[in-house]
Amino acid sequence: MTTKNEEVAISVRDIHKNFVLPQNKNSSFKHVVVNIVKKNNIVTQKVLDGVSFDIHKGDFFGIIGRNGSGKSTILKLIAGVYSPNSGEIAINGGLTPFIELGVGFNPELSGRDNVFLNGALLGFNRKQMNAMYDEIVEFAELEPFMDQKIKNYSSGMQVRLAFSIAIKAENDILMFDEVLAVGDANFQEKCLNQFIKYKKEGKTIVLVTHDMGSIRRFCNRAALLDHGKLEYIGNPEGAINRYNELNQI
């Protein structure tokens, strides 16, 4: 079930990313002075060490790896939140990343106001949001709560609202980080249905997850990261097998 379409959607070329470890960060002038005097070497952590891969148009691409393997970092680099120390990332098409659902939700605002705020961050103006508003509320099944402040929502309600806005994103490349980890069975079912819909529409999806079930079910290709390096890329079953081997060592 490989969709052979060689047009590249996301190209990642030899990405290196280091983080300065927080305890050595100069967060006040005193630290700066102390560090100059002591000539402290800055301790950096290599999070990604020369990672390259291509994601093709129409791919449902999974990224797996153990904790700290660098998978969320690569997602943030592709999303443009981080910038790499070296290497290049090229994106061919419109990309909407979901590092987290409901980014920018303000707890003091009503559900309604948050829909507009979150929508703006996804690139919709008020007019477009007004047109979509009823659909979003209906999909979230939160109609009676829209005038309440979002801080009074349960976390499940917040995620439902966020997800209902997120699926309005019209770009042809979408990235998700661990969305399936939140929400109840009903919500997960909705997520899965949405993924099936995306697949039918031929969208390019990048999914970072620990859930091997959804990798098997949706992905046509997968990458396994380990210690900041690309350990495996290819068919999902191969990536999962290699992942299980790593966990046994």
Next chain:
Amino acid sequence: MRYLNPRNRAILSEMVRTDFKIRYQNSVLGYLWTLLKPLFLFTILYVVFTYIIPLGKGVEHYPVYLLLGVVLWNFFVESTTIGAGSVVAKGDLIRKISIPRYLVVISSSFSALINLAFSLVVVFIFALFNGIEPSLSWLLIFPLIVELFAFALGVSFYLSALFVKFRDVSYIWEILIQAGFYATPVIYPITKVPVKFEKYLFINPLSQIIQDARYAIVTPTSGTIWSTVHSIFVLTPFVVIILTIIFGGMYFKKNSKNFAEDI
């Protein structure tokens, strides 16, 4: 305009809206406070500086003169103080999506600008009550606000990027603001400053802006840079502002790509 394309404008307008909605939440009088706050401040200043310390003796319409200065000064303080912390305050957003970082700073300046607009309405009402005739020269306030906004924005860009790395910035800025308050003719009339120092006060763009605004609205005898400095140096405050914007903007741009991991 590449920087303020429709998408960014939508984000900006939602951010400003949010700030405004949040600010007076849980207060009984709500938005009314944007008018009440300057009104009470003015009353206090009026009483103190006309009856207790008559600093402005001999200045025409001194109460209005004073209020106008305070309002413009407060805008600068508010927008730079909130602006300085804006990137860190919106850290959650910056760590998770790649919206242009400068929007965060601009939105905080716009929120302060809305407050300035309300305060100015109160100033104009005060002016009318004090018997100042409205005139076309009042319109000069608009270019002056643009100038003030640009200066505050340039400073905010620099401070907000610096604040990500050094949290001491907010304390240092507070102290500088205190010093600046006395280095700027806010409460004292500039005409009381010894003539040989007067021209140096105008290196500070805020002095030029406040005095020009007073000239336009309150009294033509306010004493402006144009009546004090008669050489090419009359352009000094404008050069200061342009350099602030260029330097602040470049520093912000250079550092903004690392905000997500530095916050």
